[in-house]
Amino acid sequence: MKKIIFTLLAILFSTLAFSHGPTPQKVQESVTIAASPEKTWEALKNYSEFEKIMKVRSFKDKLMKAKYELIKTDVPFSDYNAQIRVKKGENDNESVVQWTARFYRTYKLNPPIPEGQDDATAVAAVKEIVGPGLAGFKKSVESQ
Amino acid sequence: MVKQKKLSIFSLKASILFILTFFLIILYFYFSSYFEINNVSKAYITNQGDNTVSIIDLETLKTLKTLKVGVAPLGITILQKKKLVFVGNVGTDDISVIDAVNDTLIKTIKLGTAPLSIASNSEETEVYVTDWFQNNVLTISADEMKVTRRLKVGVTPSGIAYNKKYKYQVITNRDANTLEIYNEDDDLVKKIETGNHPFGVYSEGDFAYVANVYDDSVSIINLVDWSKYEFMVGAHPYNVRVHNKIAYVTNTIDDTITIYDLGSKKIIKTLDTGETPENLDFNIKQNLLVVTNWGGDSVSIFDTESFQHIKEIKTGAQSRSFGDFILQ
Numbered sequence: 001m002k003k004i005i006f007t008l009l010a011i012l013f014s015t016l017a018f019s020h021g022p023t024p025q026k027v028q029e030s031v032t033i034a035a036s037p038e039k040t041w042e043a044l045k046n047y048s049e050f051e052k053i054m055k056v057r058s059f060k061d062k063l064m065k066a067k068y069e070l071i072k073t074d075v076p077f078s079d080y081n082a083q084i085r086v087k088k089g090e091n092d093n094e095s096v097v098q099w100t101a102r103f104y105r106t107y108k109l110n111p112p113i114p115e116g117q118d119d120a121t122a123v124a125a126v127k128e129i130v131g132p133g134l135a136g137f138k139k140s141v142e143s144q
Numbered sequence: 145m146v147k148q149k150k151l152s153i154f155s156l157k158a159s160i161l162f163i164l165t166f167f168l169i170i171l172y173f174y175f176s177s178y179f180e181i182n183n184v185s186k187a188y189i190t191n192q193g194d195n196t197v198s199i200i201d202l203e204t205l206k207t208l209k210t211l212k213v214g215v216a217p218l219g220i221t222i223l224q225k226k227k228l229v230f231v232g233n234v235g236t237d238d239i240s241v242i243d244a245v246n247d248t249l250i251k252t253i254k255l256g257t258a259p260l261s262i263a264s265n266s267e268e269t270e271v272y273v274t275d276w277f278q279n280n281v282l283t284i285s286a287d288e289m290k291v292t293r294r295l296k297v298g299v300t301p302s303g304i305a306y307n308k309k310y311k312y313q314v315i316t317n318r319d320a321n322t323l324e325i326y327n328e329d330d331d332l333v334k335k336i337e338t339g340n341h342p343f344g345v346y347s348e349g350d351f352a353y354v355a356n357v358y359d360d361s362v363s364i365i366n367l368v369d370w371s372k373y374e375f376m377v378g379a380h381p382y383n384v385r386v387h388n389k390i391a392y393v394t395n396t397i398d399d400t401i402t403i404y405d406l407g408s409k410k411i412i413k414t415l416d417t418g419e420t421p422e423n424l425d426f427n428i429k430q431n432l433l434v435v436t437n438w439g440g441d442s443v444s445i446f447d448t449e450s451f452q453h454i455k456e457i458k459t460g461a462q463s464r465s466f467g468d469f470i471l472q
Binding site for chain 2: 023024026028057058063065067081083100102109110111
């Protein structure tokens with residue numbers, strides 16, 4: 001049993017050690033909203049909560065796609081760019097909102113990577129923004 | 145009598161000619177089927193998010209195979225004559241070599257450092273790899289399949305291109321905003337300033353083309369008189385390639401490619417791609433442009449004659465293919 005645990009730990013740590021390199025990180029999450037894509041898209045354009053964290057770079061009505069840059073500075077990730085898309089859901093009164101974020105960890109030099117500046121920390125921090133962000137937006141649109 | 149003789153010679157010639165033609169036709173069919181089997185053009189897509197390479201048949205536009213490679217594959221180059229694909233894994237610090245005839249992994253070359261981008265010389269005897277962390281360009285012998293040379297270069301060597309005309313290795317130093325040009329003897333021919341954050345590079349004839357990520361521009365550098373000029377593209381360009389005197393540039397934040405005519409120095413067209421387009425390469429025979437979409441986990445395929453979008457094909461996660469990735 002000890003041996004198995006040791007082996008598992010060894011595998012875990014070896015993969016952690018491998019996760020360096022100048023690799024962009026990705027967080028992509030979706031939420032289904034009970035409103036037509038058109039209604040959701042209009043709501044997104046007028047939604048002020050996201051703009052507390054991010055600045056709008058562009059809105060493309062035709063593709064129902066919004067691009068954002070980060071305005072928050074005290075974050076454990078860097079070079080963040082995101083886009084939010086509104087797509088058709090399974091029926092006319094349903095839409096899927098997808099948030100894709102691309103970013104890097106803060107530490108860009110040779111390993112060893114200092115604690116709190118690694119890929120895992122960066123991914124966790126972005127997930128903290130994306131998940132609750134989408135949930136809040138869903139609530140806002142569905143209560144309208 | 146004379147006439148008859150002539151006639152018989154003629155018919156003899158005619159029958160020889162007939163037999164020869166017959167043979168040629170058979171030979172033609174025999175070899176054409178041979179070539180068809182062995183000359184399927186394919187795109188090799190490195191999926192950094194799931195440690196695989198998607199292999200796409202560019203005639204049927206279908207995924208043939210998804211091959212497991214090292215961790216976090218990024219850079220790639222193809223030895224067209226030898227039919228070998230070199231893939232750089234930044235997570236495992238090694239190179240996966242794929243046999244492009246059977247599409248199987250035939251070798252893993254240990255580097256001990258993160259390979260970023262890959263190129264090869266015209267003879268396909270050497271493969272060059274930029275070593276991001278330790279500021280080297282490593283040379284791999286394609287016959288021995290091991291590192292045979294290590295060249296110290298400037299900081300953060302990122303993109304690498306091989307210029308066939310001058311036998312130069314052309315390297316972008318991302319964080320130093322420079323382009324370095326080395327000759328066959330590993331001598332630094334020139335170090336020249338680029339725009340801000342140079343990443344992807346392409347070099348052909350007398351020129352090198354560099355995508356300046358933070359300047360939203362491409363620098364064109366003359367390798368003879370070292371003059372340069374820039375043209376503006378979309379947001380955060382990542383790579384640039386030239387085909388038939390037209391430059392194609394991926395704009396990662398805009399989800400577009402800029403198509404720029406090098407003759408008239410004008411943008412011809414801006415096309416929508418999938419999410420976060422990063423790299424691009426051409427299929428020469430069928431005039432196809434293939435763009436990898438990191439955000440969309442897909443490739444977008446366009447016709448380079450009509451600039452029409454043909455198809456978006458799903459790949460593995462975070463498709464990148466930094467380098468030349470199409471087997472012609």
